Amino acid sequence: MSDERYERGLKKLKEIDGRAGERAIEGLRDIAPDLARYTIEFPFGDIYSRPGLDLKSREIATVAALTALGNAVPQLKVHINGALNVGCTREEIIEVILQMAVYAGFPAALNGMFAAKDVFRERDEK
């Protein structure tokens, strides 16, 4: 049943994002609790829980896509954190973002890099 997807998704979300992902979704609870639930069920309960691609590669794909799209900085930061949490090195993340200069242009890569800089600094301050 749906609860199974939700439970699986919540566990996966915590594995990837720790508390940060949950906090992002909590902001939806009062206005759109169903979007909060779907965000746990579909991306995390269905997709990130699939076999066939390791979590590190999944986070590389997501950091690449969000850097290229360039219109979702908060989510990009969540997934830069997520990438670090599942085993990517800072150097690998920097390489992924840098590579986006080729596919989405230099401004997208620059803005992605400034997002990474913020995330790295926040983690260093803890």
Place this chain on the structure above:
Amino acid sequence: MSDERYERGLKKLKEIDGRAGERAIEGLRDIAPDLARYTIEFPFGDIYSRPGLDLKSREIATVAALTALGNAVPQLKVHINGALNVGCTREEIIEVILQMAVYAGFPAALNGMFAAKDVFRERDEK
């Protein structure tokens, strides 16, 4: 000198794309030979030749970004081929494209998947 970047880029392009990448760039030779040259020098001579991220992860990032952007099907096909050439399995490519439903919507994922279907069929026919 620049020739060094060009030679390194051409070698990397062949490693990743075999003949397909070269053919794509040949179409530029009569109209914009410098764009053909830059496409070898910067993406392949500079970026894909960098240490810090393995080629398989680089191709995962590129397939993700081009699926999400959704406006560059010919280049997406070149890089689905490239991903297979550097060691990604078909299953891994399918997972990357499928995951883009979360970040760029279902139409982007569907259209990326149809591009993969074309590439897989072309390879099977050879």
Place this chain on the structure above:
Amino acid sequence: MSDERYERGLKKLKEIDGRAGERAIEGLRDIAPDLARYTIEFPFGDIYSRPGLDLKSREIATVAALTALGNAVPQLKVHINGALNVGCTREEIIEVILQMAVYAGFPAALNGMFAAKDVFRERDEK
């Protein structure tokens, strides 16, 4: 369970798109059957099955978004058909697409309108 979402989604997909939506998804069965299943479960089983917004308004929203994004013509055509199937008039669809000139520019509106022209002609020929 998941089967319930799938059954509800399939029924909703048929209500909106008739055979056209199913055909589009059938093309995925051999390469990515899970994406086919998700496309029925999440958009149609979860979202279009929700109360709170009538189907006609849902299709207006989708035609608007796909016209504005401009990179998913096959899906736009499916939903122009869907909009007609759930009670939108041709005039209403034309108005939605025309309005996108304001938000996404004239090329997006022109290309959306040519998609509508194709759909209307195909329906007239039947």
Place this chain on the structure above:
Amino acid sequence: MSDERYERGLKKLKEIDGRAGERAIEGLRDIAPDLARYTIEFPFGDIYSRPGLDLKSREIATVAALTALGNAVPQLKVHINGALNVGCTREEIIEVILQMAVYAGFPAALNGMFAAKDVFRERDEK
């Protein structure tokens, strides 16, 4: 004459946006008064004044498109207000934004929802 379009547009803008739309345009008066004028004449004097689609459906289309495009938060907020002013319920707006997860991805829907949350709170505080 042009004055007629301007007068019709200004009236329509006030009907939809109340004072908020006017204020947004006032910020243009010193730098680009003609863009301020065009913004009243074409979108509001020409498009929103057309018959063939009710204002509520027009605002649903605009909220959908701006959520999906994801790069125009100030304008999205103006039109979430506009949608409420012409008769959409909060629930309907939430449904439109939520649905964009399907067509433009979850980050676009999440960011649209946070814009709606801001607008609803501002209205509650008045």
Place this chain on the structure above:
Amino acid sequence: MSDERYERGLKKLKEIDGRAGERAIEGLRDIAPDLARYTIEFPFGDIYSRPGLDLKSREIATVAALTALGNAVPQLKVHINGALNVGCTREEIIEVILQMAVYAGFPAALNGMFAAKDVFRERDEK
């Protein structure tokens, strides 16, 4: 009055695009005659008729934007023709498109260049 904008726009459209622009718009006459009219009135009657920027610079701006957006190839071709008609050289157009590799990525620049190649060949064949 509106007729004045239309007449001015039609004259400007012919100056820029010759017969090609008119033909593009004729395809709209049966399905959305008002969009055909707006496309003449606002872009050509209002914007391209403005003083303050020469037509050659206006076409450079449009070729740049349509190459970068990457989702409007038919309109890009119309404006590559337009740029040539108002005095841009082929070399200048190639430079504008090539430069977009920096701002929108290499795929956008490559696809823009292939559009230019098509336009140049069509003109050579006449």
Place this chain on the structure above:
Amino acid sequence: MSDERYERGLKKLKEIDGRAGERAIEGLRDIAPDLARYTIEFPFGDIYSRPGLDLKSREIATVAALTALGNAVPQLKVHINGALNVGCTREEIIEVILQMAVYAGFPAALNGMFAAKDVFRERDEK
């Protein structure tokens, strides 16, 4: 050699952006010094240093593209400054941004204009 491209790029960057461009790139030095170097080498050392299109036209193309893409406000501001530095008038920049209403929609043009307003004010305050 590469140093030649870097030196040529740095000189061109200073010619176009004065100190502002350098400062933007300095923010990258600690996190991704190679992206800082590439940003000088490829856009400025390779592209802006090319003959075939004057710098004023190059900046018009860039302001147009960044306004249309709408997801890179910091870079748009750098290039509005750059356009002024290489000889564009404020009126010409306003015309370029205004024209983007046609190709990328009114929100993109409005947000571009507010960026220009910020830049003009900052320059007036000096």
